[in-house]
Amino acid sequence: MSNYRRNRVRGGTYFFTVNLADRASSLLVDRIDLLREAVRRTRARKPFHIDAWVVLPDHMHALWTLPEGDADFSTRWHHIKFSFSWAIPPGEVRSKSRRTQGERGIWQRRFWEHTIGDDRDYAAHMDYIHFNPVKHGLVTAPADWPYSTFLRCTSAGLYPKSWTLKSTPDTGFGEPR
Numbered sequence: 001m002s003n004y005r006r007n008r009v010r011g012g013t014y015f016f017t018v019n020l021a022d023r024a025s026s027l028l029v030d031r032i033d034l035l036r037e038a039v040r041r042t043r044a045r046k047p048f049h050i051d052a053w054v055v056l057p058d059h060m061h062a063l064w065t066l067p068e069g070d071a072d073f074s075t076r077w078h079h080i081k082f083s084f085s086w087a088i089p090p091g092e093v094r095s096k097s098r099r100t101q102g103e104r105g106i107w108q109r110r111f112w113e114h115t116i117g118d119d120r121d122y123a124a125h126m127d128y129i130h131f132n133p134v135k136h137g138l139v140t141a142p143a144d145w146p147y148s149t150f151l152r153c154t155s156a157g158l159y160p161k162s163w164t165l166k167s168t169p170d171t172g173f174g175e176p177r
Contacts, residue, residue: 008071013116015125019059026057038083055147
C-alpha cells in the first residue's frame with residue numbers, strides 16, 4: 001500500500017474533497033440524513049469546527065478547523081465514512097480487492113486534503129465550496145443549493161444572499177479533471 005504523506009498542522013484549517021466510488025451516484029444527497037448523522041456522531045467523539053461544507057450528489061468539499069493541538073483529520077474522515085457506510089444497506093458493486101479486504105464499495109479509498117495557508121487561501125476555498133453546486137450545473141445561484149453552509153455564512157454576514165461568482169474560479173482545488 002502507498003504511504004501517503006499528509007501535511008499535519010495542529011489546530012490547522014483544512015480543505016477536503018471526498019468522493020463516492022460511484023461518481024454517477026446521488027447517494028450523498030439521497031441519504032443526506034445519514035451523512036448528517038455520521039458527521040454529528042463523529043463531532044461528538046472527535047470535535048472539529050465546520051467552517052464550510054457542500055454536499056453534492058457524488059462528492060463533497062469541506063473546510064474544517066481542528067482543535068488546538070490536534071491534527072488528526074484522517075480519523076475523523078474514517079469515522080464519517082464508516083458510520084455512513086454502516087447505515088446504508090449492502091448492495092453496491094465491489095471490486096475483488098474490496099471483497100477480499102471486507103470493504104464496502106461506497107467511498108473512494110482516499111480523500112484530497114489541502115492545508116489552508118493564510119486568509120486569502122481560506123477565502124478562495126470558502127468561495128470554491130459555495131460556488132461548487134453552480135459549477136456542476138445543479139443550481140444557478142449558491143443560495144439555491146440546500147446541502148451547503150452558504151445560507152449559514154450569509155446569516156453570519158460573510159456573503160450577501162445574492163452572491164455568486166461570474167465564472168468558476170480557476171483554482172484547480174480538489175476536482176478530478
